Amino acid sequence: MQRPWVRCLLLSAAWFAVLVAIVLWGRGWIRASFGDLAVVPWVIHSVGIVPVLAPRIVPRVVFGLGLACTLEGLQLLGNVGPDDPLWMHLIFGSTFDPMDLVHYVVGALVAFGLEHRLVRPTVHRP
Incomplete structure (x- = not known):
């Protein structure tokens, strides 16, 4: 596959399906x-969809x-109670x-292993 963002899009969709399951x-x-x-x-391959990176x-x-989500989540962690909806949990x-x-x-x-496995360096022979 020539375009890495296409591979990331496919992997992101597959990981999203796993998360939904x-x-x-x-x-x-x-x-x-x-x-x-x-x-x-899923997050790694979702960010990899952006072709300019x-x-x-x-x-x-x-x-x-x-890190940003963790810091923000730590602030909200005390607000999530047992009666809150599933998506908040x-x-x-x-x-x-x-x-x-x-x-x-x-x-x-796992994500880095997939990338290493799927992206094989091409050998240029003279």
């Missing part, structure tokens, strides 16, 4: 663990967005769990 059919630890794991590759810039942009979470950080790292490794 997790929300609809995942229960308990499956929703918590795999939702956290799948959201990172160099591939080395995308992880930095995702990190910055993640999915976006902001109900509690902090240290395993969330592990899932985010694993998700990032």
Whole structure:
């Protein structure tokens, strides 16, 4: 595939489908663990859709967005109660769990592994 943003668009759509399936059919630890794991590759490939970003810039942009969302989420975390709608729990979470950080790292490794696997350097022979 010549255009990396097309690959990112396809991967982003696939990860979004995985996230929707997790929300609809995942229960308990499956929703918590795999939702956290799948959201990172989805964000990385969604940012990669923007064709003007160099591939080395995308992880930095995702990190910055993640940091900004985390800081904002920490402010709103106390406002999410048991009676709030499901979408608020999915976006902001109900509690902090240290395993969330592990899932985010694993998700990032999955995304980078996919990129490494799908983007093979071409060898130019004279």
